[in-house]
Amino acid sequence: MKKVMYNQFGDESVLEVVEQPVPAIENDQLLIRVKAVSINPLDWKVYGGEMKLMSGSTFPKSLGIDFSGVVEQTGSAITRFKVGDAVMGLLDVFKGGALAEYIAVKETDIALKPVNSSFEEAAALPLTGLSALQIIDQLAVVGPNQDVLINGATGGIGIFAVQIAKKRGARVTAVVSTKGVAEAQKWGADTVVDYTKQPIRQLNQQFDAVIDLSTRLSFSEAKRLMKQKAIFVSTLPSPVALISSFINNIFSGQKRKILIVKPTAEGLTTLTKLAEADLQIVLDKTYPLSNVRGAYQEARRGNILGKSVIVLD
Numbered sequence: 380m381k382k383v384m385y386n387q388f389g390d391e392s393v394l395e396v397v398e399q400p401v402p403a404i405e406n407d408q409l410l411i412r413v414k415a416v417s418i419n420p421l422d423w424k425v426y427g428g429e430m431k432l433m434s435g436s437t438f439p440k441s442l443g444i445d446f447s448g449v450v451e452q453t454g455s456a457i458t459r460f461k462v463g464d465a466v467m468g469l470l471d472v473f474k475g476g477a478l479a480e481y482i483a484v485k486e487t488d489i490a491l492k493p494v495n496s497s498f499e500e501a502a503a504l505p506l507t508g509l510s511a512l513q514i515i516d517q518l519a520v521v522g523p524n525q526d527v528l529i530n531g532a533t534g535g536i537g538i539f540a541v542q543i544a545k546k547r548g549a550r551v552t553a554v555v556s557t558k559g560v561a562e563a564q565k566w567g568a569d570t571v572v573d574y575t576k577q578p579i580r581q582l583n584q585q586f587d588a589v590i591d592l593s594t595r596l597s598f599s600e601a602k603r604l605m606k607q608k609a610i611f612v613s614t615l616p617s618p619v620a621l622i623s624s625f626i627n628n629i630f631s632g633q634k635r636k637i638l639i640v641k642p643t644a645e646g647l648t649t650l651t652k653l654a655e656a657d658l659q660i661v662l663d664k665t666y667p668l669s670n671v672r673g674a675y676q677e678a679r680r681g682n683i684l685g686k687s688v689i690v691l692d
């Protein structure tokens with residue numbers, strides 16, 4: 380079978396499509412024939428070597444976090460899925476391995492694919508959907524009538540964060556570039572700010588929650604956009620950021636929280652239900668596996684609405 384692997388850290392030129400044996404499954408595993416895999420910014424941070432502390436520095440390494448596919452084989456201890464089920468799921472975010480024709484997974488790594496989503500759409504849901512759920516419900520704890528600012532609102536996490544914050548009854552201000560203005564309005568944002576025309580640092584409003592998905596807004600810059608009691612959420616965990624947020628949160632009403640996504644089977648099932656209700660998944664481009672380098676080059680340049688996905692034959 381074909382699988383994407385790399386033998387050194389670097390840019391997209393290190394990524395190779397290689398032949399590997401189809402994995403053998405244990406009793407508590409399922410074999411999945413992969414149909415689609417989404418592209419995440421975390422991928423290039425890992426193959427670029429920025430995440431060595433978490434990913435380790437041994438090679439070869441594999442690529443691809445979230446996927447959709449069909450159950451091909453089940454181990455004897457599997458009870459919740461059967462051969463032929465259409466599923467979606469995610470692998471360890473720092474080890475990856477989903478960009479392969481077949482993968483071995485545990486039952487807790489997957490949920491049934493939403494019946495109304497294509498395989499491409501379903502592959503775009505797990506990591507960013509779980510991140511959005513965790514940010515809105517557990518970190519920012521968004522509730523009715525709160526004012527929430529989402530910076531980077533039409534990226535992978537942002538589109539889901541806007542929709543989920545609206546479901547919780549919040550008033551959402553979405554910060555996007557020009558091409559995302561209509562999209563953010565479509566997903567229910569009450570106010571849309573085009574950051575290419577109006578820098579958010581100049582906004583004259585205070586929010587209950589400021590959620591930065593762009594990685595370009597620091598906590599000290601965000602403070603003037605926050606009410607006296609408010610929460611700032613960012614997505615780049617580092618030892619320094621975690622320690623300083625812990626100390627800040629003891630003394631200040633302006634709290635700082637950092638996403639470290641925790642995948643759970645329950646969270647995946649919640650996403651399936653949300654997508655089957657009305658959560659919209661937005662796909663930018665799809666690419667064949669043979670163009671994996673080009674796909675990641677384009678994604679890394681940015682300017683993407685929602686998610687890009689690699690489709691396996």
Ligand SMILES: NC(=O)c1ccc[n+]([C@@H]2O[C@H](COP(=O)([O-])OP(=O)(O)OC[C@H]3O[C@@H](n4cnc5c(N)ncnc54)[C@H](OP(=O)(O)O)[C@@H]3O)[C@@H](O)[C@H]2O)c1
Nearest residue numbers: 420421531533534535536556593614638639640681682683
């Ligand atoms: N810690 C964790 O557990 C965890 C888990 C998942 C993801 N993450 C991280 O979370 C971040 C967001 O993930 P994602 O999948 O949503 O990424 P994404 O799809 O790349 O979205 C980022 C968004 O930021 C916008 N942006 C860029 N520059 C901006 C600026 N100056 N002002 C406002 N917005 C700007 C981009 O919009 P334009 O292209 O239109 O400018 C884009 O929509 C990434 O850094 C990812 O690595 C962390």
